[in-house]
Amino acid sequence: MPTTLPTIEHLINGQRTAGGTRTADVFNPATGQVEKRVALADKLTVEAAIANAQAAYPAWRNTPPLKRARVMSTLKVLLEQNAEAICALVTAEHGKVLSDSLGELQRGIENVEYASYAPELLKGEHSKNVGPAIDSWSEFQALGVCAGITPFNFPVMVPLWMWPMAVACGNTFILKPSERDPSSALLVAELALQAGLPPGVLNVVHGDKEAVDTLLTDARVKAISFVGSTPIAEYIYSTGCSHGKRVQALGGAKNHAVVMPDADIPNAVNALMGAAYGSCGERCMAIPLVVAVGDATADAVIAGLKTEIAKMKVGPGTQASCDMGPLVTQAHFDKVKGYVEQGVAEGATLVVDGRGISVPGNEHGYFLGACLFDHVKPGMRIYQEEIFGPVLGVVRVKTLADAMDLIDAHEYGNGTCIFTRDGEAARYFTDNILVGMVGVNVPLPVPVAYHSFGGWKRSLFGDLHGYGPDAVRFYTKRKTITQRWPSAGVREGAVFSFPSSK
Numbered sequence: 001m002p003t004t005l006p007t008i009e010h011l012i013n014g015q016r017t018a019g020g021t022r023t024a025d026v027f028n029p030a031t032g033q034v035e036k037r038v039a040l041a042d043k044l045t046v047e048a049a050i051a052n053a054q055a056a057y058p059a060w061r062n063t064p065p066l067k068r069a070r071v072m073s074t075l076k077v078l079l080e081q082n083a084e085a086i087c088a089l090v091t092a093e094h095g096k097v098l099s100d101s102l103g104e105l106q107r108g109i110e111n112v113e114y115a116s117y118a119p120e121l122l123k124g125e126h127s128k129n130v131g132p133a134i135d136s137w138s139e140f141q142a143l144g145v146c147a148g149i150t151p152f153n154f155p156v157m158v159p160l161w162m163w164p165m166a167v168a169c170g171n172t173f174i175l176k177p178s179e180r181d182p183s184s185a186l187l188v189a190e191l192a193l194q195a196g197l198p199p200g201v202l203n204v205v206h207g208d209k210e211a212v213d214t215l216l217t218d219a220r221v222k223a224i225s226f227v228g229s230t231p232i233a234e235y236i237y238s239t240g241c242s243h244g245k246r247v248q249a250l251g252g253a254k255n256h257a258v259v260m261p262d263a264d265i266p267n268a269v270n271a272l273m274g275a276a277y278g279s280c281g282e283r284c285m286a287i288p289l290v291v292a293v294g295d296a297t298a299d300a301v302i303a304g305l306k307t308e309i310a311k312m313k314v315g316p317g318t319q320a321s322c323d324m325g326p327l328v329t330q331a332h333f334d335k336v337k338g339y340v341e342q343g344v345a346e347g348a349t350l351v352v353d354g355r356g357i358s359v360p361g362n363e364h365g366y367f368l369g370a371c372l373f374d375h376v377k378p379g380m381r382i383y384q385e386e387i388f389g390p391v392l393g394v395v396r397v398k399t400l401a402d403a404m405d406l407i408d409a410h411e412y413g414n415g416t417c418i419f420t421r422d423g424e425a426a427r428y429f430t431d432n433i434l435v436g437m438v439g440v441n442v443p444l445p446v447p448v449a450y451h452s453f454g455g456w457k458r459s460l461f462g463d464l465h466g467y468g469p470d471a472v473r474f475y476t477k478r479k480t481i482t483q484r485w486p487s488a489g490v491r492e493g494a495v496f497s498f499p500s501s502k
Contacts, residue, residue: 014199056200
């Protein structure tokens with residue numbers, strides 16, 4: 001008889017619940033085997049989560065910010081205590097190596113820690129005597145029910161970009177994590193309940209387009225946060241805005257790393273290895289393109305990369321000796337492999353071919369070795385499109401100006417970096433490049449929790465970036481109060497001119 005697989009349920013009003021009649025398979029990417037199933041929420045299930053979030057909102061909104069912050073402080077400790085279990089779930093369902101899972105969790109914990117500063121972050125402004133006996137001040141008030149839709153590549157970190165700050169600001173929240181690797185987000189939500197978050201304040205629903213569309217169109221949901229591909233981000237933004245919601249939708253990327261002739265090439269190569277092939281390239285801040293200034297620079301970078309790629313070990317993420325695990329699904333493996341074939345067909349030089357790699361004992365896993373292209377040119381699909389896999393291309397240009405022109409012309413503007421010893425070049429690059437996050441000798445310029453994350457152009461739809469100070473503004477609305485208490489017995493006549501302080 002076939003073994004019954006465990007089903008990952010939703011978390012609504014503090015309780016696990018089935019909800020919906022459909023399920024999806026959850027694979028172990030290292031083996032290619034289905035190990036769990038996840039319930040897919042129907043419209044009624046999502047509406048039940050919204051109703052519970054709305055019911056929990058009044059009491060939570062009026063909970064003192066310090067008490068809300070203490071929940072975040074307790075959650076931080078619980079996340080640290082349960083790090084091993086959380087990371088095991090991430091690696092089992094996503095495939096990334098355990099050290100990478102731990103790095104992801106730590107970045108998420110830093111956002112929880114920042115959310116614990118809510119009493120300070122929510123302080124408004126006050127002005128006394130803006131007019132005769134008139135005082136004025138501003139407050140930052142919660143929005144209501146908010147929702148987050150998060151991607152498969154960071155199943156712990158990206159949810160922690162969203163809901164901790166949202167609930168610390170007094171909102172309630174519905175999280176729809178990726179159905180490809182949903183277990184870790186669910187475990188973190190249950191730890192939040194242990195930390196003291198009241199039932200209904202944070203709800204988790206798993207699902208596909210039916211669940212997403214319900215969140216986008218239900219009038220009770222006031223704000224939507226999203227991270228994913230640009231086509232979906234654009235859909236989320238346009239649909240949510242058309243239904244009167246506040247929306248921030250972070251989309252795709254094609255990040256360029258400029259290597260100058262004066263760069264420390266060995267250090268640049270080591271940095272590029274991690275940035276291109278870490279997490280199997282499944283990062284929106286990955287470096288899939290190197291723009292080498294000068295042929296000598298390109299030759300040196302490629303020689304260094306070939307040497308380092310030969311040292312890489314690819315295998316299950318649970319093996320501590322492995323540098324890179326599998327891609328997340330068979331469909332994504334096929335897509336990334338297709339890009340490699342397309343690059344060859346378009347005339348790029350495939351210097352290192354990671355196709356056909358075999359991992360003993362895991363022959364059915366979704367493993368693709370590191371791939372390296374030279375002579376990549378604008379217009380090629382491997383240059384223009386986000387591959388989201390372990391594929392690095394080298395573009396040769398003559399000058400820094402040529403490199404910047406390429407970057408500025410690309411539709412995405414998420415992240416970029418420059419490797420150089422020249423302070424003047426670095427300053428000019430950071431000041432003028434049309435990209436939202438820029439590194440100097442730093443390949444992954446992901447802001448820390450107390451700065452905000454977001455790109456430019458078609459990498460971000462909306463005015464406010466993710467987490468950090470922008471998150472406080474996104475999850476609150478400003479209210480300005482002007483108040484006067486006239487002295488007893490003083491009566492003034494009607495004034496018909498517009499009030500001023502003159």
